[in-house]
Amino acid sequence: xxxxxxxxxxxxxxxxxxxxxxxxxxxxxxxxxxxxxxxxxxxxxxxxxxxxxxxxxxxxxxxxxxxxxxxxxxxxxxxxxxxxxxxxxxxxxxxxxxxxxxxxxxxxxxxxxxxxxxxxxxxxxxxxxxxxxxxxxxxxxxxxxxxxxxxxxxxxxxxxxxxxxxxxxxxxxxxxxxxxxxxxxxxxxxxxxxxxxxxxxxxxxxxxxxxxxxxxxxxxxxxxxxxxxxxxxxxxxxxxxxxxxxxxxxxxxxxxxxxxxxxxxxxxxxxxxxxxxxxxxxxxxxxxxxxxxxxxxxxxxxxxxxxxxxxxxxxxxxxxxxxxxxxxxxxxxxxxxxxxxxxxxxxxxxxxxxxxxxxxxxxxxxxxxxxxxxxxxxxxxxxxxxxxxxxxxxxxxxxxxxxxxxxxxxxxxxxxxxxxxxxxxxxxxxxxxxxxxxxxxxxxxxxxxxxxxxxxxxxxxxxxxxxxxxxxxxxxxxxxxxxxxxxxxxxxxxxxxxxxxxxxxxxxxxxxxxxxxxxxxxxxxxxxxxxxxxxxxxxxxxxxxxxxxxxxxxxxxxxxxxxxxxxxxxxxxxxxxxxxxxxxxxxxxxxxxxxxxxxxxxxxxxxxxxxxxxxxxxxxxxxxxxxxxxxxxxxxxxxxxxxxxxxxxxxxxxxxxxxxxxxxxxxxxxxxxxxxxxxxxxxxxxxxxxxxxxxxxxxxxxxxxxxxxxxxxxxxxxxxxxxxxxxxxxxxxxxxxxxxxxxxxxxxxxxxxxxxxxxxxxxxxxxxxxxxxxxxxxxxxxx
Amino acid sequence: xxxxxxxxxxxxxxxxxxxxxxxxxxxxxxxxxxxxxxxxxxxxxxxxxxxxxxxxxxxxxxxxxxxxxxxxxxxxxxxxxxxxxxxxxxxxxxxxxxxxxxxxxxxxxxxxxxxxxxxxxxxxxxxxxxxxxxxxxxxxxxxxxxxxxxxxxxxxxxxxxxxxxxxxxxxxxxxxxxxxxxxxxxxxxxxxxx
Numbered sequence: 001x002x003x004x005x006x007x008x009x010x011x012x013x014x015x016x017x018x019x020x021x022x023x024x025x026x027x028x029x030x031x032x033x034x035x036x037x038x039x040x041x042x043x044x045x046x047x048x049x050x051x052x053x054x055x056x057x058x059x060x061x062x063x064x065x066x067x068x069x070x071x072x073x074x075x076x077x078x079x080x081x082x083x084x085x086x087x088x089x090x091x092x093x094x095x096x097x098x099x100x101x102x103x104x105x106x107x108x109x110x111x112x113x114x115x116x117x118x119x120x121x122x123x124x125x126x127x128x129x130x131x132x133x134x135x136x137x138x139x140x141x142x143x144x145x146x147x148x149x150x151x152x153x154x155x156x157x158x159x160x161x162x163x164x165x166x167x168x169x170x171x172x173x174x175x176x177x178x179x180x181x182x183x184x185x186x187x188x189x190x191x192x193x194x195x196x197x198x199x200x201x202x203x204x205x206x207x208x209x210x211x212x213x214x215x216x217x218x219x220x221x222x223x224x225x226x227x228x229x230x231x232x233x234x235x236x237x238x239x240x241x242x243x244x245x246x247x248x249x250x251x252x253x254x255x256x257x258x259x260x261x262x263x264x265x266x267x268x269x270x271x272x273x274x275x276x277x278x279x280x281x282x283x284x285x286x287x288x289x290x291x292x293x294x295x296x297x298x299x300x301x302x303x304x305x306x307x308x309x310x311x312x313x314x315x316x317x318x319x320x321x322x323x324x325x326x327x328x329x330x331x332x333x334x335x336x337x338x339x340x341x342x343x344x345x346x347x348x349x350x351x352x353x354x355x356x357x358x359x360x361x362x363x364x365x366x367x368x369x370x371x372x373x374x375x376x377x378x379x380x381x382x383x384x385x386x387x388x389x390x391x392x393x394x395x396x397x398x399x400x401x402x403x404x405x406x407x408x409x410x411x412x413x414x415x416x417x418x419x420x421x422x423x424x425x426x427x428x429x430x431x432x433x434x435x436x437x438x439x440x441x442x443x444x445x446x447x448x449x450x451x452x453x454x455x456x457x458x459x460x461x462x463x464x465x466x467x468x469x470x471x472x473x474x475x476x477x478x479x480x481x482x483x484x485x486x487x488x489x490x491x492x493x494x495x496x497x498x499x500x501x502x503x504x505x506x507x508x509x510x511x512x513x514x515x516x517x518x519x520x521x522x523x524x525x526x527x528x529x530x531x532x533x534x535x536x537x538x539x540x541x542x543x544x545x546x547x548x549x550x551x552x553x554x555x556x557x558x559x560x561x562x563x564x565x566x567x568x569x570x571x572x573x574x575x576x577x578x579x580x581x582x583x584x585x586x587x588x589x590x591x592x593x594x595x596x597x598x599x600x601x602x603x604x605x606x607x608x609x610x611x612x613x614x615x616x617x618x619x620x621x622x623x624x625x626x627x628x629x630x631x632x633x634x635x636x637x638x639x640x641x642x643x644x645x646x647x648x649x650x651x652x653x654x655x656x657x658x659x660x661x662x663x664x665x666x667x668x669x670x671x672x673x674x675x676x677x678x679x680x681x682x683x684x685x686x687x688x689x690x691x692x693x694x695x696x697x698x699x700x701x702x703x704x705x706x707x708x709x710x711x712x713x714x715x716x717x718x719x720x721x722x723x724x725x726x727x728x729x730x731x732x733x734x735x736x737x738x739x740x741x742x743x744x745x746x747x748x749x750x751x752x753x754x755x756x757x758x759x760x761x762x763x764x765x766x767x768x769x770x771x772x773x774x775x776x777x778x779x780x781x782x783x
Numbered sequence: 784x785x786x787x788x789x790x791x792x793x794x795x796x797x798x799x800x801x802x803x804x805x806x807x808x809x810x811x812x813x814x815x816x817x818x819x820x821x822x823x824x825x826x827x828x829x830x831x832x833x834x835x836x837x838x839x840x841x842x843x844x845x846x847x848x849x850x851x852x853x854x855x856x857x858x859x860x861x862x863x864x865x866x867x868x869x870x871x872x873x874x875x876x877x878x879x880x881x882x883x884x885x886x887x888x889x890x891x892x893x894x895x896x897x898x899x900x901x902x903x904x905x906x907x908x909x910x911x912x913x914x915x916x917x918x919x920x921x922x923x924x925x926x927x928x929x930x931x932x933x934x935x936x937x938x939x940x941x942x943x944x945x946x947x948x949x950x951x952x953x954x955x956x957x958x959x960x961x962x963x964x965x966x967x968x969x970x971x972x973x974x975x976x977x
Contacts, residue, residue, distance in 0.1 A: 012938060012941070012942075013934070013937075013938065015941055015945070016934075016937045016938045016940070016941035016942075017937070018941075019937070019940060019941040019944050019945075020922065020937050020940070020941070023916070023940065025921060025922045025937070050948055051944055051948065054944055054947050054948050054953060055916075055944055057894075057895070057898055057953075057956055058898060058902060058913060058917055058944075058947065059916075059917045060895065061895035061896075061898040061899045061902070062809065062813075062899070062902070062914065062917035062918070063917075064892070064895050064896075064899070065809045065812065065813070065899060066805055066809065067805060067808040067809060067812060067818065067821070069804045069805060069808075070804070070822060073800070073804065073822070073825065073826050073829060074797075074800065076826055076829075076830070077796060077797070077800055077829050077830070077832075077833060078793075078797075080830055080833045081792070081793050081796060081833050084833055084834065085792075085793070318831075318852070321834055431932060431934050431935070432932035432934070432935075433931070433932050433935055628863075
């Protein structure tokens with residue numbers, strides 16, 4: 001066995017553990033380990049002491065930075081609140097009243113806004129935080145920023161230490177409030193369910209850092225065995241640890257002292273949603289008007305239940321709220337052909353779990369399915385198809401579907417692909433940004449493969465093996481299952497893996513196609529051939545066979561960078577470093593599939609809504625693909641690629657102008673309200689919106705522009721195309737899974753109904769499978 | 784008609800503003816290096832907060848939520864800067880105003896100023912992580928907020944602290960603050976391997 005402990009990465013992890021210890025960030029088990037180590041080593045004690053001291057000074061120094069609060073900000077916040085309150089008031093009374101009498105409406109809204117402002121002003125004058133009279137100013141003195149700013153800075157200046165104290169007191173108060181809130185929630189949810197949740201105030205020590213935390217959950221089968229010494233954090237028996245720390249080491253607590261704050265409640269990680277209630281949006285307490293969940297807010301029970309066994313981590317998705325056409329007539333986003341979320345959601349459902357909200361990316365679910373959009377009939381690389389009909393989850397609203405379809409290229413015109421994944425599954429790969437990331441990346445690539453393609457998987461660690469014999473590229477399910485089953489553990493034996501992978505690639509060589517070994521590793525190929533030159537020779541020899549090599553580096557502190565680059569270089573290939581999912585996607589989907597056939601790149605969409613028709617709009621999904629308005633024209637700004645035959649679907653939920661009660665809405669507090677201008681009839685056309693598209697041909701640097709307008713012909717949902725109804729069913733499924741605030745009356749049965757009636761031709765059975773997934777979700781939720 | 788409830792919402796937003804504006808400005812300033820961008824990012828954060836509800840965003844989650852939104856926006860800006868200016872990793876000098884703390888000695892103040900300058904010279908990821916830690920977040924929270932693994936956060940903080948420890952300025956700070964020498968890491972610290 002090679003001397004692994006010389007590996008700088010292991011050493012770094014051990015050091016990082018010590019730092020974490022000194023900063024009071026370890027769970028009980030690891031803390032015990034660290035303390036045992038401190039017992040053994042005087043140097044370690046000294047180092048821990050140093051670290052604690054440095055960190056404490058860093059924290060203190062940070063507190064010394066105290067930028068002045070800004071009155072302009074406070075004014076902007078107040079304006080926004082007023083605007084939202086007005087919008088909120090529009091939706092509160094019963095809808096019939098709303099429709100029939102706009103006069104009553106205006107009055108009600110005005111009274112409400114007046115009351116709000118009054119309450120707010122009173123609240124602000126309350127002596128809460130030492131801002132005193134300044135707090136009231138923003139509404140009445142928007143232009144006098146100078147004096148206000150000075151007054152504001154005066155307070156923190158006079159007693160700088162107090163500024164931190166106040167900040168912390170506030171947190172304590174919030175903690176108390178949170179307890180009340182929690183108690184309330186628990187009452188509502190019932191004792192049994194409440195018990196599942198970790199108490200909010202559980203001390204940090206209770207948050208044991210398990211090795212498993214760093215692994216993607218495996219669906220079934222054996223739990224990975226902790227390798228001999230994974231990542232320098234040996235497994236030890238959990239121990240009771242006295243609060244006092246090893247001698248000579250300052251207690252961590254004082255370091256974070258003033259910054260001490262309530263901890264996030266255990267694993268309940270979810271967050272809040274934009275409010276953005278819109279005219280015509282049903283607001284029922286059960287439907288959670290305030291927002292859906294994601295990582296930082298209270299999770300609904302169903303989501304939390306699925307969260308516990310896994311502890312997978314997902315990006316926060318902050319769902320788009322409505323944008324008012326008057327304020328933001330343009331909506332800009334990038335095309336996205338990702339489909340991973342659907343596969344992941346499906347995986348959860350198959351395991352009898354409701355996926356966590358962060359795993360549900362609606363646009364990826366919608367785009368998972370092929371749609372029968374017309375193929376382009378001219379030089380344009382893709383066609384554009386738009387349709388407007390009744391929004392199924394809110395029949396007072398309209399739904400716009402935008403569909404792009406890339407030109408199809410007959411499969412005989414592109415070479416088939418023969419890909420052999422060579423995956424390092426040694427113990428060090430278990431970190432979340434390593435093997436789990438690689439698996440995700442592989443799954444992304446799998447979705448791009450078709451029946452002419454071949455894929456196989458070879459793993460290497462202490463022993464090397466074929467995990468997946470070459471298999472047809474369209475057997476996505478089998479491939480994904482094999483990927484799912486990859487588990488890290490053992491030491492690294494790179495060269496044997498390389499030999500085996502090339503052997504497979506050569507056996508299934510596709511003439512005129514893409515033959516490629518993709519090596520994914522976190523670094524050292526330290527068993528077998530250990531000299532760089534020997535490895536390079538091996539690769540060089542293999543490259544002559546026509547099999548190309550792509551090296552994917554993962555993990556932090558990849559110290560074998562040069563070796564990997566050299567390998568890729570000699571292996572006729574590319575070396576890419578995957579630090580996150582986005583990069584993985586870029587490398588394995590945008591660039592790899594793109595090298596198969598990309599028909600258009602940097603595809604951006606910008607929709608301009610007509611305020612005469614559209615009061616507000618909301619893009620469903622695409623949260624991570626939003627672009628700034630100016631990015632649309634900027635050819636340097638990256639966007640999504642469209643490959644041959646890809647379809648991209650986007651849905652906008654639209655609040656028709658005729659539904660909106662424009663008159664109750666204003667940007668300013670009531671006192672300064674300017675009467676809204678009468679509708680500008682001259683500008684009115686009956687077009688709903690105009691879609692502008694920018695794209696580049698695959699080799700081009702300059703983008704091309706396309707424009708399409710669409711008019712709402714008043715279609716009912718039932719009269720819309722199968723594709724429209726199916727896409728909206730998928731979107732609504734995602735919304736229900738996410739507990740979106742925009743769901744209204746929507747439930748799984750309704751979703752099932754939308755989908756079941758819209759499966760259309762469904763040659764691959766994807767849509768039928770989707771309907772199954774809805775039923776599955778219903779079962780899981782006990783509906 | 785629920786004016787009281789709406790008033791509560793306003794009060795909630797404004798109390799959060801009161802409490803977190805300065806910490807967020809500080810954090811955004813450290814990430815972005817210029818005050819105006821920091822103020823823009825913080826404004827964006829509070830605009831988003833307006834759309835949240837106190838019922839959904841319980842007290843313990845307010846801070847992580849705010850810093851996450853703030854951080855994401857700041858990262859957007861940094862990306863844009865990198866693209867437009869073709870800069871390498873963004874390492875702009877700290878310009879956010881610093882209020883002197885009268886409670887501290889002038890010497891300590893100067894040392895802290897230098898320490899802050901050192902922190903600002905850290906690579907972006909380390910700087911971000913250390914700044915969040917300095918605001919009182921746990922590793923776990925930081926991991927969630929920055930969409931990294933906890934191990935990743937652990938290593939980032941470690942590297943940052945290590946780099947700071949190894950700097951002579953910090954050594955001086957420690958000595959003046961009653962600290963001791965800064966020894967190198969002890970390799971005995973490594974777990975024993977079979």
